[in-house]
Amino acid sequence: MADFIKHPIVDLPDRKPDPVVPADQLHFSDEEKKEIQTWISRYPTADGAVMRALWLAQEKFSFLPPEVIQLVADEVGIPYSNAYGVATFYTQYFKEKKGKYVLDVCTCFSCQLCGGFDMLHYLEEKLDVHKGETTQDGVFTVQEAECLGACGSAPMLQITNGTYVHNLTREKIDALVDALREDKMPAFTSVTLPQDEDEMGGNRRTDVSSTETYQAGPVSETIR
Amino acid sequence: MAKVTIDNQTFEFEGQQGLLQFCLDNGVDLPHFCYHPAMSAPANCRQCLVEVGTPQRDRATGEVNLDDDGNPVIQFMPKLQTSCSMQMSDGMVVKTHRSSELVKRAQKDTLEFLLINHPLDCPICDQAGHCPLQNQAYKHGPEGSRFEFEKVHKPKHIDLGPRVVLDGERCINCTRCVRFTREVSKSDQLTIIERGVKNYPMTPPGVDFDEPYSMNVIDICPVGALTSKEHRFQARIWEMSKTPSISTVGAKGSNCYYWVKDNQIMKVTPRTNMDVNEFWLADEERLEYTKFNDDRPEGPTVEGADVSWELAWKAAADCLEGVDGSRVLFLGSAWATVEDNYLLTKLAKHVGAPAPMYLPHRKAGHGDEWLRTDDRTPNAQGCELMGMQHGVIGELKAKLNSGEYDVVYIMEDDPVASAMCTVNELKNVKVVLHYYNSTNQTLAAADVALPAAMAVETVGTYVNMDGHAQRLRPAKAIAGVNRTLSMEIGKCRADRHGTPFDRWYNESNLVNCQPGWVSLPEIAAGLGLELSYKGPRQIMDEVSESNPSFKGATYSAMGELGVRLETTGITA
Numbered sequence: 027m028a029d030f031i032k033h034p035i036v037d038l039p040d041r042k043p044d045p046v047v048p049a050d051q052l053h054f055s056d057e058e059k060k061e062i063q064t065w066i067s068r069y070p071t072a073d074g075a076v077m078r079a080l081w082l083a084q085e086k087f088s089f090l091p092p093e094v095i096q097l098v099a100d101e102v103g104i105p106y107s108n109a110y111g112v113a114t115f116y117t118q119y120f121k122e123k124k125g126k127y128v129l130d131v132c133t134c135f136s137c138q139l140c141g142g143f144d145m146l147h148y149l150e151e152k153l154d155v156h157k158g159e160t161t162q163d164g165v166f167t168v169q170e171a172e173c174l175g176a177c178g179s180a181p182m183l184q185i186t187n188g189t190y191v192h193n194l195t196r197e198k199i200d201a202l203v204d205a206l207r208e209d210k211m212p213a214f215t216s217v218t219l220p221q222d223e224d225e226m227g228g229n230r231r232t233d234v235s236s237t238e239t240y241q242a243g244p245v246s247e248t249i250r
Numbered sequence: 251m252a253k254v255t256i257d258n259q260t261f262e263f264e265g266q267q268g269l270l271q272f273c274l275d276n277g278v279d280l281p282h283f284c285y286h287p288a289m290s291a292p293a294n295c296r297q298c299l300v301e302v303g304t305p306q307r308d309r310a311t312g313e314v315n316l317d318d319d320g321n322p323v324i325q326f327m328p329k330l331q332t333s334c335s336m337q338m339s340d341g342m343v344v345k346t347h348r349s350s351e352l353v354k355r356a357q358k359d360t361l362e363f364l365l366i367n368h369p370l371d372c373p374i375c376d377q378a379g380h381c382p383l384q385n386q387a388y389k390h391g392p393e394g395s396r397f398e399f400e401k402v403h404k405p406k407h408i409d410l411g412p413r414v415v416l417d418g419e420r421c422i423n424c425t426r427c428v429r430f431t432r433e434v435s436k437s438d439q440l441t442i443i444e445r446g447v448k449n450y451p452m453t454p455p456g457v458d459f460d461e462p463y464s465m466n467v468i469d470i471c472p473v474g475a476l477t478s479k480e481h482r483f484q485a486r487i488w489e490m491s492k493t494p495s496i497s498t499v500g501a502k503g504s505n506c507y508y509w510v511k512d513n514q515i516m517k518v519t520p521r522t523n524m525d526v527n528e529f530w531l532a533d534e535e536r537l538e539y540t541k542f543n544d545d546r547p548e549g550p551t552v553e554g555a556d557v558s559w560e561l562a563w564k565a566a567a568d569c570l571e572g573v574d575g576s577r578v579l580f581l582g583s584a585w586a587t588v589e590d591n592y593l594l595t596k597l598a599k600h601v602g603a604p605a606p607m608y609l610p611h612r613k614a615g616h617g618d619e620w621l622r623t624d625d626r627t628p629n630a631q632g633c634e635l636m637g638m639q640h641g642v643i644g645e646l647k648a649k650l651n652s653g654e655y656d657v658v659y660i661m662e663d664d665p666v667a668s669a670m671c672t673v674n675e676l677k678n679v680k681v682v683l684h685y686y687n688s689t690n691q692t693l694a695a696a697d698v699a700l701p702a703a704m705a706v707e708t709v710g711t712y713v714n715m716d717g718h719a720q721r722l723r724p725a726k727a728i729a730g731v732n733r734t735l736s737m738e739i740g741k742c743r744a745d746r747h748g749t750p751f752d753r754w755y756n757e758s759n760l761v762n763c764q765p766g767w768v769s770l771p772e773i774a775a776g777l778g779l780e781l782s783y784k785g786p787r788q789i790m791d792e793v794s795e796s797n798p799s800f801k802g803a804t805y806s807a808m809g810e811l812g813v814r815l816e817t818t819g820i821t822a
Contacts, residue, residue: 036403036404036405036406036418037405038405038408038452039443039452039455040455041453041455041456042455042456043455043456092454092455092456095454096454096456105432105438106438106454106457107431107438107439107440107441107453107454107457108432108438108441110441110443110454110455111441111442111443111454114443114444114445115443115444115445115449116445117445
């Protein structure tokens with residue numbers, strides 16, 4: 027078959043999706059509205075507040091189907107198309123329903139060299155999903171992420187746009203998955219730098235209890 | 251006056267001006283994609299990069315530093331600047347690709363980047379031949395690409411709306427279409443979705459790109475990403491001739507180009523006229539071109555029988571011969587040109603009939619204060635200025651039914667379709683009809699039916715609702731007219747490419763019709779009235795001299811952009 031016929035066809039996002047959020051739930055509370063108005067007042071034009079408002083909507087509705095984006099646009103007072111463009115630009119706005127915990131495994135350069143793909147593949151096998159998919163029970167979504175800015179503690183992953191888990195190993199992943207199944211979120215962990223060991227008693231951040239020391243990263247098994 | 255030096259050439263300018271627009275206005279060609287004079291400059295295509303320097307000033311005194319020769323020291327900005335978003339200042343020095351290797355290199359590299367994921371499907375792309383990306387890649391781009399990998403794929407042939415089709419892969423994300431819906435048409439129906447190499451313009455879910463001006467994005471798209479559903483794959487650009495003319499759909503008189511292939515109108519695109527339609531054209535004006543091609547008559551008829559033109563003109567004259575002038579109803583037309591209506595007025599006067607009237611064709615609520623108007627005709631204002639009254643349908647109907655008329659002379663209109671009368675009500679009167687399409691409902695009642703040339707086949711003048719007098723130029727040929735002899739007719743593809751022995755040449759689709767300025771003098775001659783003009787140009791000269799409303803509206807003065815008539819009391 028000629029090469030051009032084999033080209034992958036990229037699907038268009040559903041242009042006429044059925045609403046997922048019931049109409050009676052599709053609104054902001056008075057406090058939320060007030061909060062959005064405060065954000066709007068901070069910027070010269072209303073569209074400055076759209077990202078905060080989308081974030082608030084995502085926390086409320088757990089993800090952003092079109093009708094929620096429309097709701098945000100109306101509340102902020104900007105065109106729907108504008109808000110939709112913003113929502114699709116950022117990967118941390120979820121446009122479709124995700125699992126309860128979204129595991130973003132970094133596979134960018136540093137993590138890749140230190141075994142980011144090993145960790146991703148291990149997680150995929152362990153949870154029996156491919157990247158981008160959600161487990162049958164709806165608890166976990168495994169995703170591949172670009173650099174999350176924690177190269178010093180590579181390989182790492184992020185849980186639902188929040189807590190980082192550093193210096194990943196298979197054992198750590200096993201423990202993490204077990205803990206999350208019991209809804210135990212790992213605490214925020216500060217990663218100390220080598221020089222902190224001498225100068226600051228090992229902890230630069232005095233406000234966090236949980237710390238982890240920098241360690242020379244492992245080397246990816248696939249490139250070794 | 252402030253000065254700016256571009257490629258060692260000094261220009262003077264006033265006020266705040268964008269550098270790119272200034273360059274384009276002064277004949278300095280700079281490649282660009284995202285910039286459009288009617289919209290904001292986002293500077294995202296990076297194609298218009300130039301070197302920009304300003305006079306160096308002493309920090310302490312604020313004086314301009316001078317070099318040993320007494321010339322100001324120019325400090326160049328460390329990086330290349332996008333000229334579209336750069337405002338000019340006094341003493342600015344600009345180096346474009348014509349004098350700077352750096353700029354040349356930057357333009358070449360930008361093009362290489364733009365072409366990395368752009369499919370090279372020019373042979374099947376509708377934009378090929380008038381594609382800014384294609385042209386600029388030839389002019390400024392690299393010879394080849396160093397990108398040897400599989401290109402990014404995006405959705406293709408998506409119906410954005412009822413009239414516009416998107417090919418996501420061809421898009422270079424200049425955002426012109428998005429800015430058009432945000433800033434010009436204000437429908438906010440488009441946005442860029444996704445990010446990085448995956449992005450493309452799209453409507454948000456549940457929204458159709460169906461605004462009445464949607465097809466303008468097809469023209470402003472600098473690649474073949476947005477194409478017309480109607481015109482897609484119908485004709486290549488080099489197979490068509492384009493003629494600057496006037497749209498016939500509304501009273502705004504939007505300037506347009508008619509694109510003709512094989513004597514058929516293929517598409518209609520806007521023509522820039524800042525006094526009328528600026529850069530835009532409404533969708534309805536682009537889509538209503540099939541009337542020029544379909545259901546066209548095949549020669550004149552008398553009592554339903556095909557006759558020669560000479561006999562038909564004679565028959566029309568016979569209808570008017572010896573009748574009581576006051577019992578003749580002359581109907582001019584707001585679709586006919588000023589010239590034809592003028593000739594009809596003269597004919598009516600000669601017969602002794604009251605001045606011709608014209609039937610209004612208004613659709614209340616259709617207008618939008620922009621390019622679409624309530625009035626569905628292009629020349630109602632011209633008729634008014636000519637001193638023609640607009641006929642009141644009910645009154646005319648009553649008069650006709652009470653037997654006040656013996657002859658009804660209709661030029662280029664359709665009273666039956668306008669509900670002025672029924673075919674039966676016209677049975678007792680003689681009817682002379684100049685008509686455009688064989689679908690004309692009055693045709694059944696016509697004693698003499700004379701096919702008339704439409705706006706795309708004739709020479710003439712329309713006056714828009716604001717009193718702007720503009721010229722019509724014939725875009726397509728009609729049967730029996732030697733194009734080269736008729737000086738007003740623009741060159742068409744057949745003239746440029748073909749001799750009758752050439753395979754480009756095509757004599758099909760020639761409509762056997764005559765413009766009013768040919769038919770009316772012939773009929774008048776049969777009644778002893780001499781209307782011998784050399785052509786519409788001479789008629790318009792006479793109109794502009796005799797009628798103060800049309801003062802100055804000669805063909806040479808109107809040119810391509812028309813003249814604004816200095817008339818008071820113009821009503822929309």
